[in-house]
Amino acid sequence: MASVQRGLPPAICPGLRLALGATAGCAALALSFIPAATARPDHSRPGSGAAANPGGAVNPGGQANNTQPAAQLQPQQSGGQGTPGPGPERHGAGRERHGSEHHEAPGARHAGEHHEQPAGMDQSGAGLQQNGGANQGAAATQIRPGLERHGAGRERHGSEHHERRGRSQQHSDSQGSVPAKVSSGKPETAKPSQAKTATRAATASPSPSAGTGAPAAPAAITAAPAASQPLLAGTAAQTVTGHFRHATARARHTAKRAASRGPVLFVPGPVAAATIAATVSPAHTKRTESAARHSRMPVRPSPIVTTITRIVGVVPTPVWAAIGTLLALAFALAIRSRLAALRTQRLEKQRSQLLEDVGLLQSALLPVIPSRLGPVGTSVAYRPAAGPGAGGDFYDVFALEDGQLAIIIGDLSGHGRQALPHTALVRFTLRAYLEAGLSPREALRTAGSVLERQLGGSLATVLAATYQPRDRILVYASAGHPPPLVLGLPRGWRSRAKTGEPGPSSASQSWRGRPQASGAAAFSVSSADPVTACSSPPIGAGIPTGTRQTVLSLPGQARVCFHTDGVTESRVGGELFGSERLAQTLAGLGRQATAAALLDSVADATDARPDDMAACLLCLEGGASAPAVLREELLLDNEAPARDRTEDFLLACGVQRLQAAELIGSAELAAGRAGSMLLVVRYTNGRPQLTLEPDNVAPLHAHHARRQADLRVSR
Amino acid sequence: MSSQGATSITPTQFGIEQRELDARTVVISVQGELDLTTAPRLKWMLVDSLQTGHSQLVVDLSLATFMDSTALGVLVGVKRSLDAGARLAIVCTRANVLMIFEFSGLDGVFAIFPTLDEALSYARGNDGQAGGPA
Numbered sequence A: 001m002a003s004v005q006r007g008l009p010p011a012i013c014p015g016l017r018l019a020l021g022a023t024a025g026c027a028a029l030a031l032s033f034i035p036a037a038t039a040r041p042d043h044s045r046p047g048s049g050a051a052a053n054p055g056g057a058v059n060p061g062g063q064a065n066n067t068q069p070a071a072q073l074q075p076q077q078s079g080g081q082g083t084p085g086p087g088p089e090r091h092g093a094g095r096e097r098h099g100s101e102h103h104e105a106p107g108a109r110h111a112g113e114h115h116e117q118p119a120g121m122d123q124s125g126a127g128l129q130q131n132g133g134a135n136q137g138a139a140a141t142q143i144r145p146g147l148e149r150h151g152a153g154r155e156r157h158g159s160e161h162h163e164r165r166g167r168s169q170q171h172s173d174s175q176g177s178v179p180a181k182v183s184s185g186k187p188e189t190a191k192p193s194q195a196k197t198a199t200r201a202a203t204a205s206p207s208p209s210a211g212t213g214a215p216a217a218p219a220a221i222t223a224a225p226a227a228s229q230p231l232l233a234g235t236a237a238q239t240v241t242g243h244f245r246h247a248t249a250r251a252r253h254t255a256k257r258a259a260s261r262g263p264v265l266f267v268p269g270p271v272a273a274a275t276i277a278a279t280v281s282p283a284h285t286k287r288t289e290s291a292a293r294h295s296r297m298p299v300r301p302s303p304i305v306t307t308i309t310r311i312v313g314v315v316p317t318p319v320w321a322a323i324g325t326l327l328a329l330a331f332a333l334a335i336r337s338r339l340a341a342l343r344t345q346r347l348e349k350q351r352s353q354l355l356e357d358v359g360l361l362q363s364a365l366l367p368v369i370p371s372r373l374g375p376v377g378t379s380v381a382y383r384p385a386a387g388p389g390a391g392g393d394f395y396d397v398f399a400l401e402d403g404q405l406a407i408i409i410g411d412l413s414g415h416g417r418q419a420l421p422h423t424a425l426v427r428f429t430l431r432a433y434l435e436a437g438l439s440p441r442e443a444l445r446t447a448g449s450v451l452e453r454q455l456g457g458s459l460a461t462v463l464a465a466t467y468q469p470r471d472r473i474l475v476y477a478s479a480g481h482p483p484p485l486v487l488g489l490p491r492g493w494r495s496r497a498k499t500g501e502p503g504p505s506s507a508s509q510s511w512r513g514r515p516q517a518s519g520a521a522a523f524s525v526s527s528a529d530p531v532t533a534c535s536s537p538p539i540g541a542g543i544p545t546g547t548r549q550t551v552l553s554l555p556g557q558a559r560v561c562f563h564t565d566g567v568t569e570s571r572v573g574g575e576l577f578g579s580e581r582l583a584q585t586l587a588g589l590g591r592q593a594t595a596a597a598l599l600d601s602v603a604d605a606t607d608a609r610p611d612d613m614a615a616c617l618l619c620l621e622g623g624a625s626a627p628a629v630l631r632e633e634l635l636l637d638n639e640a641p642a643r644d645r646t647e648d649f650l651l652a653c654g655v656q657r658l659q660a661a662e663l664i665g666s667a668e669l670a671a672g673r674a675g676s677m678l679l680v681v682r683y684t685n686g687r688p689q690l691t692l693e694p695d696n697v698a699p700l701h702a703h704h705a706r707r708q709a710d711l712r713v714s715r
Numbered sequence B: 001m002s003s004q005g006a007t008s009i010t011p012t013q014f015g016i017e018q019r020e021l022d023a024r025t026v027v028i029s030v031q032g033e034l035d036l037t038t039a040p041r042l043k044w045m046l047v048d049s050l051q052t053g054h055s056q057l058v059v060d061l062s063l064a065t066f067m068d069s070t071a072l073g074v075l076v077g078v079k080r081s082l083d084a085g086a087r088l089a090i091v092c093t094r095a096n097v098l099m100i101f102e103f104s105g106l107d108g109v110f111a112i113f114p115t116l117d118e119a120l121s122y123a124r125g126n127d128g129q130a131g132g133p134a
Helices: A002-007 A012-033 A036-043 A048-052 A061-073 A086-103 A106-122 A125-143 A145-183 A192-204 A208-212 A216-233 A235-260 A272-292 A303-313 A317-365 A419-435 A440-451 A493-498 A520-526 A578-588 A595-605 A643-652 A657-674 A698-714 B039-051 B069-081 B095-103 B116-123
Strands: A376-383 A393-399 A405-412 A460-468 A473-479 A485-487 A548-553 A559-563 A613-619 A630-637 A676-684 A687-694 B015-020 B025-034 B056-067 B087-091 B111-113
Touching: A376 A393, A376 A595, A393 A419, A393 A613, A405 A419, A405 A559, A405 A613, A419 A440, A419 A460, A440 A460, A440 A473, A440 A548, A440 A630, A460 A559, A485 A578, A559 A578, A578 A595, A595 A613, A630 A643, A630 A657, A643 A657, A643 A676, A657 A676, A657 A687, B015 B039, B025 B039, B025 B069, B025 B116, B039 B056, B039 B069, B056 B069, B056 B095, B056 B116, B069 B087, B087 B116, B111 B116
Parallel strands: B025 B056, B056 B087, B087 B111
Antiparallel strands: A376 A613, A393 A405, A405 A460, A460 A473, A473 A548, A485 A559, A548 A630, A559 A613, A630 A676, A676 A687, B015 B025
16 A cells, blocks of 8 residues: 555645645535535546555546546436446546545545554555545544535445455456446345455455455445435435445444454554454444435434444543442442441430430439538539549438438449449448438448448448538548548637547637638648548448447538548649648638539649549538537447557547546447447537447347358358 | 648659569569559559469558559458468558558558568568557
8 A cells, every 4th residue: 555655646646635625525515415416526536536545546647537527427327327338437436436535624634644644554555445435534524514424425435445345355357347237226236245245354354455456446436426326316326225235234234343342543553454444434334324324214313422422432441440440439339328327327316315324324323412402502513534533433412301411422442334333332222221210320330231242342432421400410420431521610629629628619719611820721720620540441341331420510601521532632733632722622612612613623723633523512501609519439349440549549539548548448348248339439518528339230230240150151 | 631731742653563572472562653543553463473372462552652542442352352371461651641541441451560571570470460550
């Protein structure tokens, strides 16, 4: 082919192209609508056929010129009806076809040339020819819709041309009569099988021998105008329509098969020409088909559909794979999102249910306390620690039948959720004993013996108290728990009691809540200074608890603050907050103090709170008075406490050492006889008076001990 | 807890070490604060000592600056788990830690001594009595 192209007169092809390019669009458009007479001259462009037709390379330009008149002789008829001899007819038709190809449009030509050049370098004339024709037709289609049909027709010519040429390889000159037969309206001479074979040959192999198929090319050429004529000329062309339908159908199918392998944008190499031709041609072949059937099937695909089809056709396989992957991914993500949404709904529902349950549990463990119980203002507060220490504190404030108040506050040393059932157990057990009428010490002692084995090894520090508003008598007992902080006691009152001097008993003392002395020490002396010697151990320590009890007569306007150790063990600059600072903070809150405000103030004043904080605050009412009664109780039994601890207790209560020693001797004797004995230090006008009283809880405790002993024996 | 003033504790790095004096005696020394986060280390050290056959345990709290109810619970738990013949002694000289024992009422439960020698003597059963000094 390259040699063929070189053999062309360079001046002819470009010149013609340039000269006729301008009119090509109009001419091609006109071909679609006007009679063949007008189109005929356009088809018979000399030189252009030679330029495009390798087989036609044998056709000199003169022959082309000769053909032109021949075509013009019958302007109203198709080229196939050109009765002149096969030779001129062939050449003329060939030139017509190629001429029309180049008439298409400059764009068509360029598009065709683009593919033509690389293919033409390597390929035979047949391959190149087909490429040129096909691509020109394609380009024409793209450029102007009006040109489509014409270009397609010409493209079909190209395909047909190859068919003919391919077939010529097999049937050689026997096909030379085809043009004559076509022109004579006998389509059956071109067998469908032959056309098929030819199509395969032309499509599958860019055969080097295609250049030798020169005789066949004219046959196609002869048919080409005939194919285009049905669009233009009507019935005369129908004589060949059947023939072409078969041929082009095969070509189209073959090309489609080739195209199905995927579009090839640019493939230089031996197979490039055929591949490109097969790739691009299907659509055009289809159009050609529809054009050939124009009289029967006027409906053809719209340009939009065609464009979409073409766009879809050129998408590479990896892109298809990527699109498929993305679609699958999107689908999977959509499903996942939906599942997550459903799960979120379900979790949200469960969460609301859990919150309700937690609210119930919280109210059970930390009851809502009325702000006032009788004449006493009451308030409670709880601040869980941030971290593993949360949980374990508990409290309760409730009214007893006889008008007294009962207060329970405690802390379970085992923290966290595991402590929750134990805190409830301890609280309700103590509440039951207090409601049954036991004193705080008795309640603790009984509960301690009962709860010992139920706490599972954890320690519970508890403080139980009762308050009788009429006489403002506070009774409290501790099991390893910090004593309450009492504000409003007269300055130095407790200190004098410690030294054995009588405490203030007259109302002439100042009973203001605020200390009268300045400095940090003022608070310590103004708040009750409890006797801590011989404190009761926590519940769960394995030894009897509920051995100590303190009874105070409180002045009006006094405040009693029950708290857990989390309050006093919070940290200020590396130091414990301590009860001293707590007293200052409580005093600073004034008369409107509440437990919540107290804990907020503590939280503001401290920089680390490793444990829960709980507080119960009693704000007493009544006129200024003195604490008329102070009573300290210590239970003595066979097991404990040791003699020196008892002495410490008595000394702390203000008993003289000599007197203490005497009392301890007689108390131990009595306890030895009764199993247990209560040592009571009663203050009259501040003077301690020592008495021994029977242990009210002893029978219950003894019964419990007997049962335990029986259990041990039975084992 | 003390009403005599805020208890001052010196922030000290927590440390705990174990010394095996003989096949039956172990001294565990604690430095710093024994609280919710550090008490478990004391617990497991004591439990390990018991499991390795040591029956004479001395916990030296001379350098301990603070002890909360969790640490008390640990000591109580170990004390209750002692086999017959095994002894736990505590060395404590700091007033604030002694006050914690007193407030909790556990000063009568443990044998608390001001010196390590006294504690070792008690743990080895050389003092002839089960109770410890307050």
